[in-house]
Amino acid sequence: MDTESLKTNVTSGKHWLRLVYMLLFAVLLYVAGLVMGVVIVLQFLFALLTGSPNGNLRQFGESLALYIYRVLEFLTYSRDDKPFPFSDWPDATVPSSSTAPSSTAPRRKTRPRAAAASSNDKSAPNKEDQNNTGDDHPRN
Template sequence: MDNEQLKENISNKNQWTRIIYMVLFAIILYLSMMVVWLVVFVQLLFALFTGKPNHDIADFAADLSQYVYRVVAFLTYTSEQRPFPFNDWKGNAFSTEVKSQQDDIN
């Protein structure tokens, strides 16, 4: 790489815009992981007290995990598509199946 190419890369407005978005999404990822741990804790409580996880929380957790995946994909340059709020919250979400502890034993 020569100096001219380096100057061009450093002065590229698109690169600096992406860096700003990456910092923003790194902060969002940090906050999202706190929410993930909260969901883990709440599901643990549901499993302890009711014997099974809460289906609605599991659906939210599936959406949240897909969102975290999209943020990580953007941060690692795997995807150029910016996650929510710049695109839909729900992308191509995978389906979740909540199993009871009894299903795991059998």
């Protein structure tokens, strides 16, 4: 890189303006993290007291998580468009039932990366796969 292009980059207003936006979004990210902590505690208390999570809190938590993700994308130069309040708030879609999981696909136990990397024969199921019943609790 020659000194002329370096001088042009350093004196360019767009980089310094982005720094101002980055500082603003760093503060918003901190506040969003605090709000997410409050949502987590409230959701736990709600589930503890009523037996099921609150659908509105779940939807807000999901949209807040999407907002945090978009802020991080902007801060890491993964995207150039600025998140809320310079664009729309991210819309989270949550199932209508307050007790339904966010995904209908069953979760499967996976092996740790080290074990998966050391296993060369992918066609033969291992003992863990044969004993996997789909849930984490022993049967009575």
